[in-house]
Amino acid sequence: xxxxxxxxxxxxxxxLSPALxxxxxxxxxxxxxxxxxxxxxxxxxxxxxVLTTPxxxxxxxxxxxxxxxxxxxxEAINEYLEQENKPIFIIxxxxxxxxxxxxxxxxxxxxxxxxxxxxxxxxxxxxIKDPSNYHVKYYGSSFLNHCNIAKARGxxxxxxxxxMLSTDIDEPHDLVEIMLHGHGNSQxxxxxxxxxxxxxxxxxINAAGDA
Amino acid sequence: xxxxxxxxxxxxxxxLSPALxxxxxxxxxxxxxxxxxxxxxxxxxxxxxVLTTPxxxxxxxxxxxxxxxxxxxxEAINEYLEQENKPIFIIxxxxxxxxxxxxxxxxxxxxxxxxxxxxxxxxxxxxIKDPSNYHVKYYGSSFLNHCNIAKARGxxxxxxxxxMLSTDIDEPHDLVEIMLHGHGNSQxxxxxxxxxxxxxxxxxINAAGDA
Numbered sequence: 001x002x003x004x005x006x007x008x009x010x011x012x013x014x015x016l017s018p019a020l021x022x023x024x025x026x027x028x029x030x031x032x033x034x035x036x037x038x039x040x041x042x043x044x045x046x047x048x049x050v051l052t053t054p055x056x057x058x059x060x061x062x063x064x065x066x067x068x069x070x071x072x073x074x075e076a077i078n079e080y081l082e083q084e085n086k087p088i089f090i091i092x093x094x095x096x097x098x099x100x101x102x103x104x105x106x107x108x109x110x111x112x113x114x115x116x117x118x119x120x121x122x123x124x125x126x127x128i129k130d131p132s133n134y135h136v137k138y139y140g141s142s143f144l145n146h147c148n149i150a151k152a153r154g155x156x157x158x159x160x161x162x163x164m165l166s167t168d169i170d171e172p173h174d175l176v177e178i179m180l181h182g183h184g185n186s187q188x189x190x191x192x193x194x195x196x197x198x199x200x201x202x203x204x205i206n207a208a209g210d211a
Numbered sequence: 212x213x214x215x216x217x218x219x220x221x222x223x224x225x226x227l228s229p230a231l232x233x234x235x236x237x238x239x240x241x242x243x244x245x246x247x248x249x250x251x252x253x254x255x256x257x258x259x260x261v262l263t264t265p266x267x268x269x270x271x272x273x274x275x276x277x278x279x280x281x282x283x284x285x286e287a288i289n290e291y292l293e294q295e296n297k298p299i300f301i302i303x304x305x306x307x308x309x310x311x312x313x314x315x316x317x318x319x320x321x322x323x324x325x326x327x328x329x330x331x332x333x334x335x336x337x338x339i340k341d342p343s344n345y346h347v348k349y350y351g352s353s354f355l356n357h358c359n360i361a362k363a364r365g366x367x368x369x370x371x372x373x374x375m376l377s378t379d380i381d382e383p384h385d386l387v388e389i390m391l392h393g394h395g396n397s398q399x400x401x402x403x404x405x406x407x408x409x410x411x412x413x414x415x416i417n418a419a420g421d422a
Contacts, residue, residue: 117374121391121414141407141414143391163328166374173331180332180354196352203332203352
């Protein structure tokens with residue numbers, strides 16, 4: 001079994017710009033990557049490939065393989081899948097709330113494909129038993145795409161229901177979820193920078209020190 | 212075991228107003244309530260109390276007990292808990308994606324209290340084994356409140372992780388989740404009124420028939 005983590009550092013997460021500067025965002029995505037890698041390793045996935053572009057530095061101390069591609073996300077992953085025969089656990093790098101127990105639950109399913117939906121029809125994790133009989137189609141409602149591809153290929157599917165894994169960190173309000181439910185490097189980073197603002201409405205972030 | 216569903220129909224869900232008129236919202240919250248009740252019954256919770264105010268009509272054909280209170284949510288629920296000795300499953304009425312399997316999973320936990328977090332620090336479901344030894348504190352970061360109350364009362368806690376139950380239907384973009392992952396009356400209602408708009412970004416709703 002192998003894990004594949006698509007990763008983009010350079011100019012990452014522009015929708016977080018109301019809360020974090022470019023430099024902070026680039027630092028933060030690296031910390032989220034570290035948390036994802038750490039949970040995968042704790043779950044005993046030892047072979048981890050980080051898929052990135054040549055200009056996106058993956059930290060040297062991370063003990064992962066770096067797979068470089070200049071192609072777009074779908075093309076790059078599908079090229080990768082074509083050359084693999086082990087089951088592949090594809091997880092996005094912006095899911096720092098993933099824990100080893102999630103990974104273990106997902107890889108122990110008996111279905112051919114396990115899909116973890118993200119908000120708004122995204123696919124946050126997909127576990128593919130036989131990569132030679134599957135291809136991915138991210139963007140838009142990739143959740144529906146991935147269900148349909150499984151159907152067309154005759155693959156059984158399990159939809160894994162997790163709030164922690166549905167929450168990719170894209171917008172400032174997502175940072176609150178890290179404060180409440182996260183762990184590791186990313187939680188430490190967010191806690192150092194923000195306070196939680198609670199009133200009658202939902203909790204929101206507040207720059208630390210602001211009134 | 213009993214279920215308690217706080218319910219507000221009159222002028223409900225104002226944040227859905229960009230997508231639904233007042234009349235439609237009142238119709239829709241009733242359909243969501245029906246879906247919640249239906250999943251509870253399928254999970255064999257036969258005793259269902261709907262907590263509402265005198266001016267909020269609960270449909271007669273629903274086969275639930277109506278509990279009326281003019282107090283605010285916390286006061287009304289805490290009065291209810293004080294008079295109960297059976298385990299109580301408190302679920303919000305705007306969680307139409309709940310399924311019987313969620314309910315069964317939650318009530319079969321051995322911990323004293325099971326909390327299902329919602330987005331932004333909310334509590335979407337809380338299952339309380341011994342209502343005489345617990346009280347609720349909704350609004351703001353009720354998730355943290357409920358964890359702290361359990362700690363203060365010496366109750367063991369399980370945090371139940373579910374995207375479907377974390378998604379209370381508050382804003383137009385939540386309707387997409389019903390289209391993708393819902394079922395029953397609420398899904399039928401949303402599908403009849405909206406199309407899904409997918410591009411490279413997340414799926415969004417579109418008024419049915421719009422370009």
